[in-house]
Amino acid sequence: MGKQYRLIYDENLCIGCQACSVACRVENSVPDEVYRLQVHLHTKGEFPNLGMNFERLSCVMCENPPCVSVCPTNASFQSKDGLVHIDERACIACKYCILACPYHARFINPLKNVVEKCNFCYETRVSKELLPACVSICPTDALSFGDMRHKHSLVHQKSHKEVLVFPKAHLGTKPKVAFIPNRKGMKS
Amino acid sequence: MSPMWGSVEQYSAIHWSWAIAIYLFLAGLSSGSIIVALLVKWNRHERSNSSIWDAMIKAGSVVAPVAIFLGLLILVIDLGRPLSFYWLLIRYNITSVMSLGVLFLLIYTPIVMVFMLLVFERTVIKYPFFAPLESLINVVKSFHSYAKIIEYFLFGAALCVGSYTGFLLSALYAIPLWNSPLLPILFLTSSLSSGVAVNILIGLLFFKSTINPESIKYLLVLDTRVILTELPLLGLFFIGLFYAGGDVSHAAKMALTEGFWAGIFWFGVIGVGLGLPLITVIIALRSHVYRVGYVVINSMVVILGVLMLRYYIIYAGQIYLG
Ligand code: SF4
Ligand code: SF4
Numbered sequence: 001m002g003k004q005y006r007l008i009y010d011e012n013l014c015i016g017c018q019a020c021s022v023a024c025r026v027e028n029s030v031p032d033e034v035y036r037l038q039v040h041l042h043t044k045g046e047f048p049n050l051g052m053n054f055e056r057l058s059c060v061m062c063e064n065p066p067c068v069s070v071c072p073t074n075a076s077f078q079s080k081d082g083l084v085h086i087d088e089r090a091c092i093a094c095k096y097c098i099l100a101c102p103y104h105a106r107f108i109n110p111l112k113n114v115v116e117k118c119n120f121c122y123e124t125r126v127s128k129e130l131l132p133a134c135v136s137i138c139p140t141d142a143l144s145f146g147d148m149r150h151k152h153s154l155v156h157q158k159s160h161k162e163v164l165v166f167p168k169a170h171l172g173t174k175p176k177v178a179f180i181p182n183r184k185g186m187k188s
Numbered sequence: 189m190s191p192m193w194g195s196v197e198q199y200s201a202i203h204w205s206w207a208i209a210i211y212l213f214l215a216g217l218s219s220g221s222i223i224v225a226l227l228v229k230w231n232r233h234e235r236s237n238s239s240i241w242d243a244m245i246k247a248g249s250v251v252a253p254v255a256i257f258l259g260l261l262i263l264v265i266d267l268g269r270p271l272s273f274y275w276l277l278i279r280y281n282i283t284s285v286m287s288l289g290v291l292f293l294l295i296y297t298p299i300v301m302v303f304m305l306l307v308f309e310r311t312v313i314k315y316p317f318f319a320p321l322e323s324l325i326n327v328v329k330s331f332h333s334y335a336k337i338i339e340y341f342l343f344g345a346a347l348c349v350g351s352y353t354g355f356l357l358s359a360l361y362a363i364p365l366w367n368s369p370l371l372p373i374l375f376l377t378s379s380l381s382s383g384v385a386v387n388i389l390i391g392l393l394f395f396k397s398t399i400n401p402e403s404i405k406y407l408l409v410l411d412t413r414v415i416l417t418e419l420p421l422l423g424l425f426f427i428g429l430f431y432a433g434g435d436v437s438h439a440a441k442m443a444l445t446e447g448f449w450a451g452i453f454w455f456g457v458i459g460v461g462l463g464l465p466l467i468t469v470i471i472a473l474r475s476h477v478y479r480v481g482y483v484v485i486n487s488m489v490v491i492l493g494v495l496m497l498r499y500y501i502i503y504a505g506q507i508y509l510g
Contacts, residue, residue, distance in 0.1 A: 016192055018192060018193045018194075021193065021194065033195050033197065033198075034198055035194055035195075035198065038192075038193075038194055038196070039192060039193075040192065041192050057199070066360070066361065066362065069281075069283040069284065070283070070284050070285070070286065070359060070360070071281060071284055072276055072279075072280070072281055072284045072286035072287040072290065073275040073276060073279045073281070073287075074279050074281050075275070090272075090275045090279060091269070091272075092267050092268070092269050092272045092273055092275050092276060093267055093268020093269045093272075094267055094268070094286065095203040095204060095268065096284070096286055098203045099203055099204065099360055099362065099363060099506070100359075100360045100362055101362060102361070102362040104198070104199045107198045107201075108268055113268050113269055114268070114269070171361060
């Protein structure tokens with residue numbers, strides 16, 4: 001049986017420092033002006049009753065990925081571990097998958113002219129039992145990553161202790177990235 | 189929302205642009221014109237001057253292959269990597285409507301070619317210019333006894349091509365304005381409307397220029413009939429989106445009220461594409477003046493309206509996400 005990866009992003013611990021985004025760019029040589037990962041800030045309420053929510057934007061590694069089911073050449077595919085990858089050779093850059101992704105996670109790499117997105121740093125790190133670059137650099141440990149099959153993994157423990165939110169869960173995409181929603185400040 | 193750091197352009201980029209809109213239009217035009225030509229061929233109207241009906245069959249048999257070739261050319265050039273398009277032919281994904289479209293087109297395109305050669309068989313044989321193609325002509329002639337079967341097959345393939353362009357968009361639940369079960373039928377209907385118009389237009393201009401007013405009247409009414417089925421479908425399309433609630437109804441509201449694309453919808457799709465032809469017909473029928481000019485302009489306006497519908501759906505869909 002394959003792995004059951006999960007990445008948990010704790011909005012309460014995030015300070016919006018963008019270290020994850022920078023680490024990602026360096027690790028994956030992401031060209032200027034395009035991003036595999038961004039952290040956005042949403043400000044709610046009115047002064048002095050404010051709320052500030054951080055949001056991580058990246059591929060959420062759907063268990064039922066619409067990007068894979070629409071790809072005409074199977075260039076977008078799901079591995080045995082449930083991760084979604086892109087076979088750059090077979091990508092004709094038709095952009096169908098970019099439109100199909102409800103999370104706006106995909107873009108065209110302007111240098112290679114193929115589709116690109118977060119792949120959990122699979123080739124360079126996760127396949128070598130290392131953490132994804134964003135997770136390993138986060139100074140507040142807002143990000144945790146691991147295999148849900150292991151009872152002692154951080155993600156397993158957090159998943160039991162915390163209330164997890166899966167982005168756009170109503171779509172039935174079953175993301176492997178989960179959020180622990182912000183508890184502080186105004187909510188609307 | 190604040191990105192804090194970095195450009196957010198990629199999150200609201202238009203990924204499918206005018207080239208896709210034109211392709212969807214041309215694929216619809218091609219399938220619509222061949223469907224109309226076949227319908228005319230099967231139920232030929234003997235009561236009026238029948239030559240215009242022949243002209244419509246000829247027009248359809250020429251428009252269909254030309255439009256689909258042009259469309260496919262634009263489509264391939266528009267790919268991020270045009271030269272890698274062969275992957276579409278060697279790898280298939282049955283859950284991908286795009287992949288299914290490739291299959292339909294692989295069946296459809298050769299048949300429209302054969303159909304054209306069948307229709308123009310005599311003309312082709314007449315010209316010495318085509319002499320080198322003699323073997324090809326003989327092959328086509330040998331198909332003649334299967335003409336009826338080829339026609340039925342072509343009709344089915346044309347229906348697939350005409351509706352797959354709708355399913356191509358409606359398969360994406362990330363885009364509320366596209367994710368409607370009515371989109372394929374809306375596209376198919378407007379394809380038929382552009383098919384009627386283009387066949388009348390090309391038929392009048394190239395294959396028969398003097399015809400009696402009786403058939404002009406009939407052609408104008410024919411143009412109008414398809415428009416009258418398109419109008420309620422567009423209404424149902426938006427009503428369906430409104431009833432879906434949440435982001436979907438918000439996106440629909442924006443698409444009908446906000447900015448440039450709402451203008452294109454009301455002035456282009458509704459006004460020019462549907463309203464103007466209706467007015468032309470009403471005036472012509474009232475005053476009993478049936479000029480060829482009316483039909484020609486009317487047909488061009490209908491075609492323009494269909495093109496604008498494709499443009500509108502492609503752009504508004506990507507801009508108004510709810
Ligand atoms: S988030 Fe988007 S790119 Fe990632 S697996 Fe899901 S649909 Fe595909
Ligand atoms: S852009 Fe590439 S990966 Fe995406 S659907 Fe097209 S061929 Fe597949």
